[in-house]
């Protein structure tokens with residue numbers, strides 16, 4: 001058996017067309033584009049190149065992009081002042097605070113200041129809390145609208161747009177970070193999956209993974225998940241971004257897994273491109289909500 005390849009690049013292109021149309025309509029009615037402000041403290045190289053990529057992506061689809069860079073030695077107060085100012089700037093609809101920040105900055109305190117309405121990276125405790133409180137699909141939850149981190153949102157979108165059944169299925173998420181594993185688990189549960197979350201202390205991880213109809217890997221360890229950890233026919237969503245001998249690979253051993261799984265995201269070309277486009281979607285969502293208010 002050879003798994004169906006879940007082509008994140010192609011799906012992202014499809015979603016990008018929707019983003020372009022929505023952005024054009026927004027610009028026409030409002031007279032300005034949905035805009036993201038990216039905040040960076042210092043010059044972390046990965047953050048510098050990520051910001052460059054966001055700029056390219058946003059400008060390509062006609063969305064606004066502003067970059068705010070504070071020096072490495074900026075004080076906590078200066079960072080908080082900038083966020084507070086962006087929170088009330090009507091020309092900015094989404095704010096992304098790049099991490100890691102210098103050690104002198106209390107990142108959690110900065111996230112706390114960020115307006116949940118503009119938190120397009122889903123890092124505010126308010127948004128994380130609302131996701132955790134949200135009811136399963138189709139049930140009234142009474143929870144205010146919220147934003148979810150783009151990476152798990154992209155993983156979910158791959159499953160949905162590929163017609164993979166989530167309801168009633170056993171999903172195993174390996175990794176429990178606040179930005180990928182945990183929100184992915186909440187999204188799957190909300191979509192009626194039975195969810196198991198694994199982490200570095202999980203005993204007998206291969207056996208737990210083998211139970212999964214949907215296996216999501218968000219670990220950060222190159223090719224850790226082997227072919228014989230996968231239930232035949234399972235859907236595998238690999239969030240991992242690792243480099244071995246200068247080549248990018250996922251957390252799943254793709255060459256082994258593709259022979260066992262029913263469907264699998266490649267790395268590169270799977271969840272990565274989806275993250276980029278879901279960030280745009282989040283900015284659009286935030287912009288629509290803000291102009292409505």
Ligand SMILES: NC(=O)c1ccc[n+]([C@@H]2O[C@H](COP(=O)([O-])OP(=O)(O)OC[C@H]3O[C@@H](n4cnc5c(N)ncnc54)[C@H](OP(=O)(O)O)[C@@H]3O)[C@@H](O)[C@H]2O)c1
Nearest residue numbers: 151175176177180199200218219220239240241271272275
């Ligand atoms: N595709 C994308 O767009 C995108 C976006 C963001 C991140 N990523 C990638 O996704 C991966 C995960 O990112 P992250 O930010 O979630 O990483 P993270 O914060 O380092 O979390 C890693 C998680 O994996 C668990 N873990 C580590 N070693 C393990 C092991 N041997 N067995 C089982 N679990 C183990 C950790 O467990 P403990 O909690 O017990 O420590 C932790 O929960 C990375 O490769 C990252 O580059 C991709």
